[in-house]
Amino acid sequence: MEAKSHTVPKNEPASISRKSVDESTAARQRDNARMFDRIAHRYDLLNRLLSLRCDVTWRRRMAECLPAARNLHVLDVATGTADSLVSLAQHCDRIELGVGLDMAERMLRMGQAKLHGAGQSKKLSLVRADGAAMPFEDGSFDAVTIAFGIRNFADMIGGLREFHRVLKPGGRLLVLEFSLPSNSFLRRSYLAYFRYVMPVIGRLLSGDAAAYHYLNRSVENFPYGSEFCELIAAAGFADVHAHPLTLGVATIYQGQKEPASDVSQPNTEADGTD
Numbered sequence: 001m002e003a004k005s006h007t008v009p010k011n012e013p014a015s016i017s018r019k020s021v022d023e024s025t026a027a028r029q030r031d032n033a034r035m036f037d038r039i040a041h042r043y044d045l046l047n048r049l050l051s052l053r054c055d056v057t058w059r060r061r062m063a064e065c066l067p068a069a070r071n072l073h074v075l076d077v078a079t080g081t082a083d084s085l086v087s088l089a090q091h092c093d094r095i096e097l098g099v100g101l102d103m104a105e106r107m108l109r110m111g112q113a114k115l116h117g118a119g120q121s122k123k124l125s126l127v128r129a130d131g132a133a134m135p136f137e138d139g140s141f142d143a144v145t146i147a148f149g150i151r152n153f154a155d156m157i158g159g160l161r162e163f164h165r166v167l168k169p170g171g172r173l174l175v176l177e178f179s180l181p182s183n184s185f186l187r188r189s190y191l192a193y194f195r196y197v198m199p200v201i202g203r204l205l206s207g208d209a210a211a212y213h214y215l216n217r218s219v220e221n222f223p224y225g226s227e228f229c230e231l232i233a234a235a236g237f238a239d240v241h242a243h244p245l246t247l248g249v250a251t252i253y254q255g256q257k258e259p260a261s262d263v264s265q266p267n268t269e270a271d272g273t274d
């Protein structure tokens with residue numbers, strides 16, 4: 001992958017779309033993007049407030065899970081206001097080039113301003129596109145990350161397969177997502193917070209109660225833990241595991257794309273030597 005192939009105009013998130021997904025899935029995704037655009041102006045503030053700033057630590061932990069190699073090319077899908085992308089670049093100096101991709105235009109505009117503010121607009125860029133049909137060649141990235149985004153995909157397994165496609169052989173997928181604590185008292189308290197407290201704070205600060213009711217429903221319906229590990233494996237990833245964070249209220253999932261098989265190995269069976 002050439003770094004230039006991801007360069008986009010500095011003040012305008014690029015809008016590219018190459019493949020297509022079926023129309024009803026695409027329509028659901030567009031509705032979802034419109035919802036995020038409605039709350040974009042308050043998104044970061046609400047994230048910090050509602051997660052009690054835990055999201056900052058969780059994003060840093062995701063940066064710590066990036067591959068150890070240098071000159072990493074990283075794609076952050078469903079990047080929203082680019083919080084994770086900026087955090088990855090700030091906490092991992094091995095990133096040579098980072099691309100954030102999202103469908104929601106206003107979220108990306110907030111993100112573009114953030115890249116400039118953080119002095120990261122040389123190595124980071126944003127692209128407006130559907131994460132289920134991305135405008136990148138096969139095997140483009142060393143790592144694909146997605147934070148609080150996969151549960152919004154109308155077709156989750158389709159999205160995971162697409163992430164697998166754009167990863168280089170041996171590349172790494174990192175998914176940060178909400179999960180439910182295994183302790184039943186904690187789980188009940190957390191669900192009560194999600195059901196009754198979050199929508200009220202969300203409505204007061206963003207003016208959009210529906211978006212924060214949606215948040216609660218999407219978190220409750222998300223197949224977290226081993227169930228989600230199975231989905232990642234079904235999309236073609238190997239060595240899949242989950243790292244629960246903060247008593248299990250969020251989890252980082254990791255999967256590897258298999259390395260390319262080494263065709264240069266001599267075939268000893270065919271040699272016929274004893």
Ligand SMILES: C[S@@+](CC[C@H](N)C(=O)[O-])C[C@H]1O[C@@H](n2cnc3c(N)ncnc32)[C@H](O)[C@@H]1O
Nearest residue numbers: 036078079080102103104130131147148149152
């Ligand atoms: C909860 S926000 C997360 C934003 C950011 N990753 C973060 O950690 O703050 C979810 C984002 O996913 C984006 N999204 C949902 N489905 C998507 C898709 N199919 N392709 C690209 N972006 C998508 C939404 O537009 C929204 O910006």
